[in-house]
Amino acid sequence: MKKQKLRVGVLFGGKSGEHEVSLTSAQNVMAAMDKEKYRIIPIGITKQGMWLAGENVMQRLTDAANLPPQLAAEASSPRSLVPFLDDSVVARDADLGALDVIFPVLHGPMGEDGTVQGLLELAGLPYVGCGVLGSAASMDKVVAKDIFAAHGIPIVPHVTVLRKTWQTDPDTVRARIQSTLTYPVFVKPANMGSSVGVSKVHHADELSAAMDEAAQYDRRLLVEQGVDAREIEVSVLGNDDPQASVPGEILPSREFYSYAAKYIDGDSGLLIPAPLTAEQTAAVRQYAIEAFLALDCAGLARVDFLLDRQSGEIYLNEVNAMPGFTEISMYPKLWAAGGIDYSELIDRLIALALERHAERMANQSTFNVSEAS
Numbered sequence: 001m002k003k004q005k006l007r008v009g010v011l012f013g014g015k016s017g018e019h020e021v022s023l024t025s026a027q028n029v030m031a032a033m034d035k036e037k038y039r040i041i042p043i044g045i046t047k048q049g050m051w052l053a054g055e056n057v058m059q060r061l062t063d064a065a066n067l068p069p070q071l072a073a074e075a076s077s078p079r080s081l082v083p084f085l086d087d088s089v090v091a092r093d094a095d096l097g098a099l100d101v102i103f104p105v106l107h108g109p110m111g112e113d114g115t116v117q118g119l120l121e122l123a124g125l126p127y128v129g130c131g132v133l134g135s136a137a138s139m140d141k142v143v144a145k146d147i148f149a150a151h152g153i154p155i156v157p158h159v160t161v162l163r164k165t166w167q168t169d170p171d172t173v174r175a176r177i178q179s180t181l182t183y184p185v186f187v188k189p190a191n192m193g194s195s196v197g198v199s200k201v202h203h204a205d206e207l208s209a210a211m212d213e214a215a216q217y218d219r220r221l222l223v224e225q226g227v228d229a230r231e232i233e234v235s236v237l238g239n240d241d242p243q244a245s246v247p248g249e250i251l252p253s254r255e256f257y258s259y260a261a262k263y264i265d266g267d268s269g270l271l272i273p274a275p276l277t278a279e280q281t282a283a284v285r286q287y288a289i290e291a292f293l294a295l296d297c298a299g300l301a302r303v304d305f306l307l308d309r310q311s312g313e314i315y316l317n318e319v320n321a322m323p324g325f326t327e328i329s330m331y332p333k334l335w336a337a338g339g340i341d342y343s344e345l346i347d348r349l350i351a352l353a354l355e356r357h358a359e360r361m362a363n364q365s366t367f368n369v370s371e372a373s
Contacts (some may be wrong), residue, residue: 005039008350009099009125011116013045013061016108017196020283023326025063026105028119032327032342038350045106059186079351101353102127103346105325109191109218113139126357128349130321134297138321138354141152141222142190144295144341151294153287156315157181157225160190163215174207174278177223184226187211189218227315232274234288235334236301237348239356242292244285245334247305249274270330272337280307283314291319299352303333 010033012026013019030040044057052060052119102125105118114136137143142160149155159180166173177185187210189197197217199210214221230335232254235245251269276284283311288303295301306315323331332342342349 007100009041009102011104014111018108028326128353129299130297137295138319159223161221186224188222189214190220233306236292246273248272
């Protein structure tokens with residue numbers, strides 16, 4: 001008897017500033033999945049938060065002009081989840097509810113931050129990647145830094161600022177930053193990825209514009225000490241016993257690895273493996289695993305480091321719970337260097353998702369009050 005294919009819902013798009021990056025990652029993932037093993041169910045989320053299913057979902061998300069009139073009308077609705085039951089509106093899969101596992105190829109807020117993961121938990125569906133806690137903690141750079149510090153993982157000095165405080169009392173914020181850090185500094189939204197909203201501030205005159213830019217994306221802003229650093233990345237794979245890849249080094253086409261340097265210029269370089277000493281290689285791999293476990297990550301994560309060119313100090317920069325996943329992205333390329341190709345990596349991630357779900361289902365979900373002592 002022919003083995004039944006595993007039904008994999010690939011979830012992509014979303015309401016974050018990384019919508020387009022998600023589409024590219026998902027296209028690569030679906031193209032690489034073994035069609036003999038998996039039945040792929042594309043599930044898209046528009047920028048307005050509507051969920052679509054069907055063979056032409058990617059086209060509809062890529063080209064807004066393809067949205068049917070009813071969908072276009074719904075785009076201005078404040079609702080987040082909109083059911084579509086009319087075949088004339090969205091091509092439907094008759095067995096859409098009978099999915100075996102979800103691969104959420106979502107980047108940024110409302111996708112990589114625990115929100116979708118919580119929805120999938122409530123639905124009782126296995127899914128690839130970190131759980132609610134690991135996703136949320138990884139996305140929130142402020143919380144993540146607090147956790148790293150508590151675990152003795154080195155981080156750069158930083159200041160956290162509420163958007164409201166910046167908008168109502170900017171002079172106090174400037175004074176606090178200048179008493180704690182020295183220029184240059186980096187200003188970031190606390191919850192965002194792909195370097196969206198990130199600015200390098202060389203002197204005080206540039207601070208206001210950078211803070212205003214970051215404030216568009218989150219209510220909390222992170223100001224970090226600038227370091228003349230090499231950018232090193234490590235991929236992590238696994239659940240409770242994760243493995244770290246060889247480290248890679250980013251050679252950004254711009255002054256730092258901005259959104260444009262990542263996705264627009266096409267000129268940024270990668271060195272795999274990174275030219276590090278044996279001690280440096282061992283350190284970043286160990287820190288990567290420690291950070292993965294400290295945040296309670298699962299499945300996959302990419303851990304980014306700063307290596308000070310002058311002092312040689314290593315600082316953990318951030319953890320990406322769902323890193324860019326195109327064939328040329330650092331995460332799969334680092335594993336390819338270790339002998340795990342793109343398709344096999346997808347197989348392993350799906351297997352890890354099912355393993356994690358089985359572990360979760362082993363938890364007792366009810367409590368018999370009559371048996372309490």
